[in-house]
Amino acid sequence: MALFSRRGVLGIGAGVLGTGISGVSxxxxxxxxxxxxxxxxxETHGLSVFGDLKYPADFAHFDYVNPTAPKGGxxxxxxxxxxxxxxxxxxNSFNAYILKGEGAQGMDMTFAALMVRASDEPDxxxxxxAKSVQISQDKLTYRFTLRPEVKFHDGARLTAQDAAFSxxxxxxxxxxxxxxxxxxxxxxxxxxxxxLVVTFAEKRARDVPLYVAGLPIFSKAYYxxxxxxxxxxxxxxxxGPYKVGKFEVNRFVEFERVKDWWGRDLPVARGTYNFDxxxxxxxxDRDVAFEGFTAKNYLFREEFTSRxxxxxxxxxxxxxxxxKREILPDETPSGAQGWFINTRxxxxxxxxxxxALIQAFDFEWTNKTIMYGAYARTVSPFQNSxxxxxxxxxxxxxxxxxxxxxxxxxxxxxxxxxPPVSDGSGQDRSLLRKGQQLLQTAGLxxxxxxxxxxxxxxxxxxxxxxxxxLEPHHAPYIKNLATLGIExxxxxxxxxxxxxxxxDFDFDMTIERFSMSAxxxxxxxxxxxxxxxxxxxxxxxxxxADPVIDALVEKVxxxxxxxxxxxxxxxxxxVFRAGRYWVPQWYANTHKLAxxxxxxxxxxxxxxxxxxxxxxxxxxxxxxxxxAGQAK
Numbered sequence: 001m002a003l004f005s006r007r008g009v010l011g012i013g014a015g016v017l018g019t020g021i022s023g024v025s026x027x028x029x030x031x032x033x034x035x036x037x038x039x040x041x042x043e044t045h046g047l048s049v050f051g052d053l054k055y056p057a058d059f060a061h062f063d064y065v066n067p068t069a070p071k072g073g074x075x076x077x078x079x080x081x082x083x084x085x086x087x088x089x090x091x092n093s094f095n096a097y098i099l100k101g102e103g104a105q106g107m108d109m110t111f112a113a114l115m116v117r118a119s120d121e122p123d124x125x126x127x128x129x130a131k132s133v134q135i136s137q138d139k140l141t142y143r144f145t146l147r148p149e150v151k152f153h154d155g156a157r158l159t160a161q162d163a164a165f166s167x168x169x170x171x172x173x174x175x176x177x178x179x180x181x182x183x184x185x186x187x188x189x190x191x192x193x194x195x196l197v198v199t200f201a202e203k204r205a206r207d208v209p210l211y212v213a214g215l216p217i218f219s220k221a222y223y224x225x226x227x228x229x230x231x232x233x234x235x236x237x238x239x240g241p242y243k244v245g246k247f248e249v250n251r252f253v254e255f256e257r258v259k260d261w262w263g264r265d266l267p268v269a270r271g272t273y274n275f276d277x278x279x280x281x282x283x284x285d286r287d288v289a290f291e292g293f294t295a296k297n298y299l300f301r302e303e304f305t306s307r308x309x310x311x312x313x314x315x316x317x318x319x320x321x322x323x324k325r326e327i328l329p330d331e332t333p334s335g336a337q338g339w340f341i342n343t344r345x346x347x348x349x350x351x352x353x354x355x356a357l358i359q360a361f362d363f364e365w366t367n368k369t370i371m372y373g374a375y376a377r378t379v380s381p382f383q384n385s386x387x388x389x390x391x392x393x394x395x396x397x398x399x400x401x402x403x404x405x406x407x408x409x410x411x412x413x414x415x416x417x418x419p420p421v422s423d424g425s426g427q428d429r430s431l432l433r434k435g436q437q438l439l440q441t442a443g444l445x446x447x448x449x450x451x452x453x454x455x456x457x458x459x460x461x462x463x464x465x466x467x468x469x470l471e472p473h474h475a476p477y478i479k480n481l482a483t484l485g486i487e488x489x490x491x492x493x494x495x496x497x498x499x500x501x502x503x504d505f506d507f508d509m510t511i512e513r514f515s516m517s518a519x520x521x522x523x524x525x526x527x528x529x530x531x532x533x534x535x536x537x538x539x540x541x542x543x544x545a546d547p548v549i550d551a552l553v554e555k556v557x558x559x560x561x562x563x564x565x566x567x568x569x570x571x572x573x574x575v576f577r578a579g580r581y582w583v584p585q586w587y588a589n590t591h592k593l594a595x596x597x598x599x600x601x602x603x604x605x606x607x608x609x610x611x612x613x614x615x616x617x618x619x620x621x622x623x624x625x626x627x628a629g630q631a632k
Contacts, residue, residue, distance in 0.1 A: 065271025073620025335515025
């Protein structure tokens with residue numbers, strides 16, 4: 001999956017992935033073999049996209065962890081990444097893999113998967129529940145051999161029957177996004193207690209096997225007595241490194257480390273899951289959440305609000321050295337962030353109208369005045385990566401694009417579309433004049449000072465948000481839209497209502513940020529395809545339903561080497577940007593961290609780690625804790 005993250009979205013002043021979501025999107029099966037050698041049915045300890053695995057079968061631990069990290073202590077934080085039915089601000093269910101309810105953050109820590117990601121490789125996975133996998137010559141059958149020592153938290157053995165039950169249940173009853181990504185998994189069966197056989201459809205998406213390998217495994221016996229597809233506060237039976245501890249609905253949830261966890265000495269787990277307790281705190285308001293941090297109600301915070309980072313980190317604990325600030329590089333694709341325009345609504349179907357909306361947003365003024373110049377402009381869903389289109393199309397890109405000549409705007413064959421650069425005044429007259437001309441050309445005239453749609457209705461836009469701290473960034477944009485005669489307003493709703501409306505596509509425009517993996521693949525479908533545009537709860541907020549984009553997504557998925565993948569992504573990027581489905585906002589290529597000085601982390605964090613690898617590969621420092629104290 002791709003990740004929804006607060007990073008950037010909340011950096012705008014409210015403070016996605018991910019994930020959060022584990023970044024298993026865009027992976028392709030392959031073997032631990034030389035690039036030119038195909039293995040026929042041999043077992044391998046890991047899977048990667050294009051055939052390379054960094055770690056040999058007998059590796060001791062991932063290079064980026066501290067294998068002797070001490071265990072113990074508390075790590076507490078507020079959510080910054082969400083997946084499926086999760087919310088940043090609240091929770092009311094421990095079922096985080098269905099559409100119903102607001103799933104608790106951190107539930108992924110309570111379940112084990114067949115394999116786990118290596119955070120220093122773009123897409124490699126290594127065995128956790130599965131010690132190896134054998135892949136048929138046609139690459140349609142995967143036989144996972146499970147470790148005999150794997151147990152659920154009640155001591156019962158985890159078997160291939162549990163894994164098969166989990167995959168088939170998620171395929172039929174899971175969140176719509178899971179169901180969609182499992183459509184090419186035909187079946188999962190247990191050959192015996194130790195052997196899981198997964199069969200895939202011909203011409204399946206290349207990353208489905210790895211998506212399967214990263215999904216949680218549930219207890220078949222546990223769900224024999226209760227429905228899977230219901231929101232519930234019953235604590236499910238897991239087999240992961242943590243289990244649910246204390247909680248208070250809508251306020252906090254704690255996860256307690258399983259000290260006799262069966263996987264603690266495996267190479268993929270050494271140096272990880274070091275804290276005795278991981279606690280998520282939930283706040284409805286980011287300003288209140290900041291005050292909670294200064295009062296030590298939680299210990300770790302990634303700061304997404306440039307205003308707060310620039311002006312509010314002067315409280316006593318900072319001056320006394322008990323709270324540490326750190327800026328770390330972010331080398332992963334930054335993804336797309338912006339106001340997504342719901343093109344399912346007739347008033348937004350004309351691309352000239354959408355371009356006028358882009359012309360009305362003054363990024364330069366907003367960045368300078370509201371965000372302390374902390375951001376750069378986002379222009380592409382592959383921002384901060386070599387998959388982003390630039391300049392004129394290469395011959396390889398043209399080979400993909402030319403079959404669609406006449407079906408895409410001619411500008412696709414020129415430099416990629418980028419948002420305009422304003423004069424920084426907040427009301428750039430030349431840009432607003434261009435916006436007026438576009439609207440007029442699209443048949444939206446002015447009547448009694450109001451912009452009127454071709455059907456005679458006043459052109460109104462409602463921005464939907466769930467956090468009050470987003471208001472300062474909407475106000476100047478709404479003012480510029482008024483100059484164009486557009487009657488725009490901001491609607492603030494609670495998180496539950498917000499998610500319900502977004503899942504039903506009941507909005508005009510709303511902010512979102514998502515990022516692709518370093519190897520995009522099948523995970524692009526929920527964001528960009530025609531099928532996703534019709535699927536309730538999908539990530540295709542803009543309602544993109546373009547056969548050309550559908551075809552280019554398939555080109556991305558079909559690429560069988562990294563060079564072809566990069567070319568396909570760039571071609572897709574050109575067509576996507578030409579559609580003007582969003583008003584691009586901004587991004588940052590760093591992580592701004594603040595934490596009470598009771599932690600330590602590896603000196604060089606892995607490039608592809610979710611966030612900054614916290615809390616997974618961080619650990620508590622007892623000597624620091626004695627000085628800085630613990631959270632309340």
